[in-house]
Amino acid sequence: MMFHAENPAAGPLKSRLREVRAEIARTGTYTHTPGELAFGARVAWRNSSKCIGRLYWRSLRVRDRRHVDTPEGVAVECVNHLRDAAPGRRIRPTITVFAPDRPGVPGPRIWNEQLIRYAGYEMDDGSLVGDPRYGRFTTMLRKLGWPGGPGTPFDVLPLAVSIGGGSPLLSTIPGDAVLEVPLTHPVYPWFERLGLRWHAVPAISNMCLEIGGICYRAAPFNGWYMGTEIGARNLADADRYDLLPTVARAMGLDTGTDRSLWRDYALVELNIAVLHSFERAGVTMTDHHTESRRFLTHLDREERAGRLCPADWSWIVPPISASATPVFHRYYDDRQLSPNFVHHRDSVD
Ligand code: HEM
Numbered sequence: 001m002m003f004h005a006e007n008p009a010a011g012p013l014k015s016r017l018r019e020v021r022a023e024i025a026r027t028g029t030y031t032h033t034p035g036e037l038a039f040g041a042r043v044a045w046r047n048s049s050k051c052i053g054r055l056y057w058r059s060l061r062v063r064d065r066r067h068v069d070t071p072e073g074v075a076v077e078c079v080n081h082l083r084d085a086a087p088g089r090r091i092r093p094t095i096t097v098f099a100p101d102r103p104g105v106p107g108p109r110i111w112n113e114q115l116i117r118y119a120g121y122e123m124d125d126g127s128l129v130g131d132p133r134y135g136r137f138t139t140m141l142r143k144l145g146w147p148g149g150p151g152t153p154f155d156v157l158p159l160a161v162s163i164g165g166g167s168p169l170l171s172t173i174p175g176d177a178v179l180e181v182p183l184t185h186p187v188y189p190w191f192e193r194l195g196l197r198w199h200a201v202p203a204i205s206n207m208c209l210e211i212g213g214i215c216y217r218a219a220p221f222n223g224w225y226m227g228t229e230i231g232a233r234n235l236a237d238a239d240r241y242d243l244l245p246t247v248a249r250a251m252g253l254d255t256g257t258d259r260s261l262w263r264d265y266a267l268v269e270l271n272i273a274v275l276h277s278f279e280r281a282g283v284t285m286t287d288h289h290t291e292s293r294r295f296l297t298h299l300d301r302e303e304r305a306g307r308l309c310p311a312d313w314s315w316i317v318p319p320i321s322a323s324a325t326p327v328f329h330r331y332y333d334d335r336q337l338s339p340n341f342v343h344h345r346d347s348v349d
């Protein structure tokens with residue numbers, strides 16, 4: 001009797017395949033068992049070639065919510081996801097899987113890119129308060145009736161959920177479900193006065209979990225942050241919070257010439273502040289040196305297990321101090337494996 005090589009618990013393969021083929025012939029699709037769904041989600045993470053954090057792929061917690069069939073129910077389960085993923089200050093990699101589309105029965109759609117994102121308020125004078133990446137999304141939500149938050153640069157956006165066509169349900173995430181860290185610097189007292197903060201749980205909600213040809217379009221998943229994502233991209237990119245000139249000026253650097261490397265000094269101090277603040281708050285976060293080492297450990301383990309570990313150098317190598325991390329100094333094989341997490345066909349990034 002043939003058992004699936006990687007997943008002995010799955011039972012005999014031939015009879016399962018016969019069952020699946022019969023279900024597809026009958027209904028045009030098929031339904032994963034809870035075991036297939038959990039293993040498929042873990043292997044999809046293991047196959048995510050842009051992810052540096054895959055060492056712990058076996059520990060992914062899977063919340064099977066395929067029975068939830070109202071937008072209100074989906075919004076409630078997204079909030080429950082955030083509570084489950086960070087019951088305290090420790091963050092646990094978790095995925096919640098909602099129903100896929102079935103012939104004639106569309107599954108839920110989460111319109112947010114991540115469960116927690118900050119609004120970008122486009123003001124009448126052309127300026128923007130908050131995260132510019134979500135300016136258009138925020139304007140769309142306000143046209144759909146969202147009253148907007150207090151108007152700070154860090155107002156958490158509501159969840160937007162729909163099933164089938166039509167406008168989405170907008171649902172505010174309760175504040176006690178949003179773990180946030182105020183940002184301070186270990187040496188510069190003026191840093192706190194910038195009034196910066198960031199949320200602790202990155203939860204991607206706009207990717208499709210593809211397992212055996214089934215696309216779970218609403219399957220939010222979280223890990224924890226690597227500090228550079230906040231310190232080198234979200235707060236530093238010119239088309240995000242664009243804080244390098246602000247930090248450099250406060251440090252008294254010469255921002256008049258690139259050759260003073262003022263951007264580089266500001267980047268490092270911003271990243272030091274992020275790591276220091278999460279450490280002080282006791283909230284899970286990793287640094288890019290530790291995470292690079294862990295990834296190469298993962299790569300080695302996968303090779304020993306006789307598996308190919310796909311990786312995309314341009315995403316694996318951190319956005320600062322690239323060649324100071326071990327992942328920089330080698331090549332990778334970026335083969336597309338399945339199961340995997342993919343961007344929807346119709347969404348353009
Ligand atoms: C546990 C801690 C984790 C860390 C530190 C981590 C770190 C990262 C980082 C830094 C990126 C690049 C993001 C960017 O540059 O915008 C990334 C990408 C990615 N991660 Fe992980 N990750 C973790 C867990 C997970 C989990 C649990 C999943 C899914 C179950 C996952 C799936 C992915 C995917 C699919 C991408 C590529 C996203 C895209 O193509 O846009 N990661 N990860």
Ligand SMILES: N=C(Nc1cccc(CNC[C@@H]2CCCN2)c1)c1cccs1
Pocket residue numbers: 053202203204221222223224225226229
């Ligand atoms: N630490 C994380 N970061 C992460 C992972 C995947 C995707 C993203 C968001 N990527 C899109 C941004 C926006 C432009 C370039 N990066 C962040 C995780 C998010 C969910 C699980 S781990």
